[in-house]
Amino acid sequence: MAQSLDDRIVELVKGNGSISSIDIHNELVKNTNDESQLSIETIESRLRALGPDPGKDALKFTKTAVDKYFLTAEGEAILASGSSDLLLAKILQGNEEPVEQTTLKQELSKTFGAVDDRALNAIMGRLRKKQAISTEKQQEEADGKKIVKIFVSKTEKFTAAFDSVVSESDALRATLESVAKSNTLPSHITAKDFKRDYSKMIAKKPTTVYNVTVGPNIDTYNVVLETELSADDMLSGKWQDMTFKPLNFGAEGAVPDHGALHPLMKVRTEYRNILTNMGFQEMPTDHYVESSFWNFDTLFQPQQHPARDEHDTFFMKTPALAGTDVAQPDYFSSVQQTHEHGLGHIKGAETDVECQQSRGYEYEWSAMESRKNIMRTHTTAVSARMLHAIGQKYVATGEFEPVKLFSIDRVFRNETIDATHLAEFHQVEGFVCGRGLHIGHLMGIIREFFTKLGMPEVSFKPAYNPYTEPSMEIFAFHPGLNKYIEVGNSGVFRPEMLRPMGLPADVTVVAWGLSLERPTMIKCGIDKIRKLVGHKLDLDMVANDPVCRMGMN
Ligand code: PHE
Numbered sequence: 001m002a003q004s005l006d007d008r009i010v011e012l013v014k015g016n017g018s019i020s021s022i023d024i025h026n027e028l029v030k031n032t033n034d035e036s037q038l039s040i041e042t043i044e045s046r047l048r049a050l051g052p053d054p055g056k057d058a059l060k061f062t063k064t065a066v067d068k069y070f071l072t073a074e075g076e077a078i079l080a081s082g083s084s085d086l087l088l089a090k091i092l093q094g095n096e097e098p099v100e101q102t103t104l105k106q107e108l109s110k111t112f113g114a115v116d117d118r119a120l121n122a123i124m125g126r127l128r129k130k131q132a133i134s135t136e137k138q139q140e141e142a143d144g145k146k147i148v149k150i151f152v153s154k155t156e157k158f159t160a161a162f163d164s165v166v167s168e169s170d171a172l173r174a175t176l177e178s179v180a181k182s183n184t185l186p187s188h189i190t191a192k193d194f195k196r197d198y199s200k201m202i203a204k205k206p207t208t209v210y211n212v213t214v215g216p217n218i219d220t221y222n223v224v225l226e227t228e229l230s231a232d233d234m235l236s237g238k239w240q241d242m243t244f245k246p247l248n249f250g251a252e253g254a255v256p257d258h259g260a261l262h263p264l265m266k267v268r269t270e271y272r273n274i275l276t277n278m279g280f281q282e283m284p285t286d287h288y289v290e291s292s293f294w295n296f297d298t299l300f301q302p303q304q305h306p307a308r309d310e311h312d313t314f315f316m317k318t319p320a321l322a323g324t325d326v327a328q329p330d331y332f333s334s335v336q337q338t339h340e341h342g343l344g345h346i347k348g349a350e351t352d353v354e355c356q357q358s359r360g361y362e363y364e365w366s367a368m369e370s371r372k373n374i375m376r377t378h379t380t381a382v383s384a385r386m387l388h389a390i391g392q393k394y395v396a397t398g399e400f401e402p403v404k405l406f407s408i409d410r411v412f413r414n415e416t417i418d419a420t421h422l423a424e425f426h427q428v429e430g431f432v433c434g435r436g437l438h439i440g441h442l443m444g445i446i447r448e449f450f451t452k453l454g455m456p457e458v459s460f461k462p463a464y465n466p467y468t469e470p471s472m473e474i475f476a477f478h479p480g481l482n483k484y485i486e487v488g489n490s491g492v493f494r495p496e497m498l499r500p501m502g503l504p505a506d507v508t509v510v511a512w513g514l515s516l517e518r519p520t521m522i523k524c525g526i527d528k529i530r531k532l533v534g535h536k537l538d539l540d541m542v543a544n545d546p547v548c549r550m551g552m553n
Contacts (some may be wrong), residue, residue: 004222005028005042005046006049010059010221013213013214018213019212020209021210021212025038026182044208047210050215056221058220059212059213059215062211063211064209065208066207068183069183069184069203070180070203071203072202073113074112074113074200075176075200077113078169078173078201083169083173084111084115084119085126085127086168087107088127089165091107092152092154099153100152101150101151102149104120130157130164131157132158133155134152135153137149176202179202223243226242226243227244264517264520268516271408278445279404280405280430282405283405283407285409287381288375288410289374289375290375290381291370291372292369292371293326294381294385295374295376295381296370297339297370298335298381298500299380299466300466300494300496300497303339303363304363305466313375314423315372316374321373322372323371328392331500331502332367334346335370335500337500338500339365341360342358342496343495343500355495355499375411376411377411379408380429382407384497387431387497387503387509390403391503392501400435400504400507402434402435406428406431407430408426408427408428408516409426409427410426410427411425411427420528420529425516426516427516428515428516429511430445430449430512431493431509431511432445432509433503436506436508437492437508437510439492442491443458443460445512450476453519455477458475460473461473461475463491467493467497468491469491471491472490473486473488474487474488474512478522481522485522487519488513488515490510490511491512492508492510493509493510517529520532526541
């Protein structure tokens with residue numbers, strides 16, 4: 001069987017101990033009929049395959065940069081037909097009459113490609129130096145214009161000089177031949193000579209030479225390595241002659257198919273972490289369907305309020321109404337009285353200025369309206385249930401403990417759906433319930449929260465909510481977008497909300513709410529809500545979305 005190229009290369013390296021890629025090429029070309037098949041590039045690529053990392057480790061090599069030399073078209077022409085000096089001399093030799101210079105130029109151009117005046121002058125200069133030629137000017141008139149023609153003729157020393165031109169040409173051809181074969185410059189040509197005399201015939205090309213030596217697998221590189229060992233191999237004893245492929249402990253395994261958390265869930269986790277670190281506890285949020293009572297009435301939101309309209313709120317068809325037990329009877333009636341007349345009915349109101357000043361909305365409150373079931377429009381309904389429980393505990397035991405609570409869950413609004421709004425979204429809501437809390441505390445908490453989110457520049461704008469007074473919209477400076485964006489709503493819950501729940505007069509509650517989608521969209525660089533939720537969601541985005549670290553982008 002014919003030896004493979006790899007085998008022949010390995011044999012040369014083994015035989016020589018150390019050998020350059022150029023010598024390998026020369027050696028192999030010597031023994032090949034079809035030289036054109038075997039380029040130095042092919043050899044180099046085989047050397048890399050046989051070399052270390054990621055090769056077979058049969059060879060080792062170091063690389064050195066060297067200049068290689070090749071004949072230019074002019075060099076090839078001289079190698080084939082002799083020097084330009086010789087060609088010019090030959091033309092003159094065959095002519096007894098003087099030859100015009102332009103004719104000489106044309107003749108030379110046939111062999112060497114466009115020969116210009118400068119090149120011709122150089123050739124003639126050398127022949128003149130040998131006293132082999134002479135020139136003569138003649139003036140002629142053609143079409144009324146004077147032109148000068150130069151004629152070149154042989155001298156009596158021409159024949160003697162001719163021989164020296166021939167031997168110079170032969171020497172030059174020998175040099176060129178050796179360059180063409182070895183791609184190196186003969187040692188007698190200095191860099192200066194090269195630049196002056198040879199740069200048109202020989203081109204210099206910087207290349208890399210591989211200096212090759214024997215590698216650890218020189219004898220086993222072509223052994224087929226076994227990757228499997230069977231019971232039969234073991235029983236028959238064949239395993240003793242098998243060569244096994246070493247285990248590759250550096251190999252990376254295939255990435256297994258895996259689920260991925262939706263970006264919203266990651267941002268939720270991050271919010272949870274921040275809030276828990278600030279000492280907040282999470283509230284139970286499992287009431288997607290809520291009564292109007294807990295969603296609106298307990299929040300002192302009047303029954304004529306536009307938010308309670310079908311345009312803003314989804315009303316349940318079945319069951320359309322919550323039971324009469326939607327709340328304890330005295331709380332239910334306390335909420336009614338507060339809506340109608342304010343806090344005058346609260347125990348101890350006679351001496352409580354705040355209660356006496358509270359007037360209510362002075363309309364006829366409908367129990368039926370408050371029992372209408374809806375999809376909760378905000379998580380403040382969740383907060384209301386919690387605060388009511390805290391108030392009831394105080395009424396029962398006389399004990400009150402300040403708390404910080406938060407919730408993150410879904411809310412629903414019957415809004416026009418557009419690029420950034422859906423009919424359902426998530427709210428992040430929190431409140432602090434304690435004695436003597438005021439708007440300063442609220443601003444402080446919000447600042448701290450947004451600082452932890454990476455948006456320390458927060459500003460506030462007065463707003464209106466039926467259940468808070470004062471109320472503030474929250475704006476935060478987003479460094480990525482380079483502007484203030486509205487991020488949430490906040491306020492101090494009204495006594496009209498808290499006192500009927502049973503909370504003591506000196507307890508206040510500061511609270512705020514924001515959406516989860518907004519910061520998630522900004523974080524993921526998503527401009528359309530449909531790309532974040534729904535069937536247009538990009539699953540690759542979900543799989544590749546990095547772990548959420550707010551404020552650390
Ligand atoms: N419920 C308000 C909203 O939906 C947010 C909020 C919560 C405002 C608590 C004030 C206090 O936007």
